[in-house]
Amino acid sequence: MTPAVAVTDLVKRYKKNPKPAVDGLSFEVRSGEVFGLLGPNGAGKTTTVGVLTTLVIPDSGSATVEGVDVVKNPTKAHELFAVVPQRNNLDRSLNIRQNLVFHAQYHGVGRAERNRLADEILERMGLADRAKDKIDIVSGGQAQRVMIARALMHRPKVLFLDEPSTGLDPQARLFVHDRITDLRADGVTVVLTTHDMDEAAKLCDRVGIVDHGKLLALDTPAALTRSLPGSTTVGVTVSLAGVQPEAVADALSTVDGVERVEEVADGPSTSDSGQFRLYTESEPAVALPLVLKVLSGLSCDVTDLSIGTPSLEDVFIHLTGRELR
Structure with a gap:
């Protein structure tokens, strides 16, 4: 079976740093799992996800999403994945529902389908009664839910989440965690980066721990804990x-x-x-x-x-x- 995400011998260097940000990194993410990529600041997580989401060009190695090479065929890769960043990047000139519909339109989703999806996903994310609200008045937790909802509008097979619950209150955090679990049940592969070890242990089927651009360990949270x-x-x-x-x-x-x-x-x-x-x-x-x-x-x-x-x-x-x- 083709892995949902595969990184093979990935290397990336930046001119101002003599040491590689990513140094021969290799791992695979299975289809339909929640995979955590963990590491200290500067470990290479952001660069690795940047390569996988076509924002960073590697010096060598390969990276694929659903079998599609993200460097050789970035347009096709964009059809297969979505990204939920840590910081709010919603369009403040649009209301919540319009953010979702515009995203779907950009990805070529037909009018009837994108309107149906917007209503379905807003309901699922607990945002149906806020659909016409402007982005400026939503809370941090609501903004996070809107970004996840927007990302799902073109039905991606892989969802990249960057620090999904940073700054959220306990209720919003639990809601986001429940939606991540729902996505896994729906067959969506989720790759998340987090510094919250409890979050990773709770949500992830497997985690990969990286440092200095290298993979130090990869297994289930329980197996890694037993290794101590x-x-x-x-x-x-x-x-x-x-x-x-x-x-x-x-x-x-x-x-x-x-x-x-x-x-x-x-x-x-x-x-x-x-x-x-x-x-x-x-x-x-x-x-x-x-x-x-x-x-x-x-x-x-x-x-x-x-x-x-x-x-x-x-x-x-x-x-x-x-x-x-």
Whole structure:
């Protein structure tokens, strides 16, 4: 079966950066799945999606949508995909319904069909009663729904979504998530980029994690999470009382069953406190007494303690690091 999206040995360089933005990237997206492309800022996600949506010309390699080479045949490719950007790019001179109808007309959809589709999709997106509203008065969540509705007007086989729920309130976010799930049920392939690991874990059938233009991992969120060492996480915040954080991390790493210890730099740490995350194969009832014993031996008072399981965010940080980009 032809993949919905395929990227093969993709390379893209920009003149002002000696390192490639995309460096031999290859992956495939199956037809009808929701696929997440994850990575830190500057990882190559935007450039990759730019190539797939004909906005960026690669230096080498190939990219196809539904088997159509996006470089060699961009006009045909545009018939097969749609893009929902992160920022509002709706036509403010038109009302909501007119934005949809104009988009369909541009793609050659007949008058009767585009009017029927506009009514159907507006109803589906919860916008039927706002059809005549000007874009200037709609909220951020409504604008996002209008952009998704507009993108669906020429019945694309692949939908590219860039940060689909950024800036949305919880109700609008849930509504957008439900519509993405509906699209998958209708057989539309969805490729989304997001920095929200919970969103990716919830929506995506598979995710690809990229950094420095290379693919680091590709699998289901559950499989990627299982790939981390340790089936339990223990988060602990301690009063350092003159003890160096490195000494605490080293001591915690000696606890039986602990696979890895991280100092959490973005936690509530100060010069007098430190936050650490342990990954262990031991059950919490076994691990906790051992952890507390080690900390007691260092005269470190525990101020906060939590138990959990590894998440997709843990996988992301493990593969890409904690450095700010």
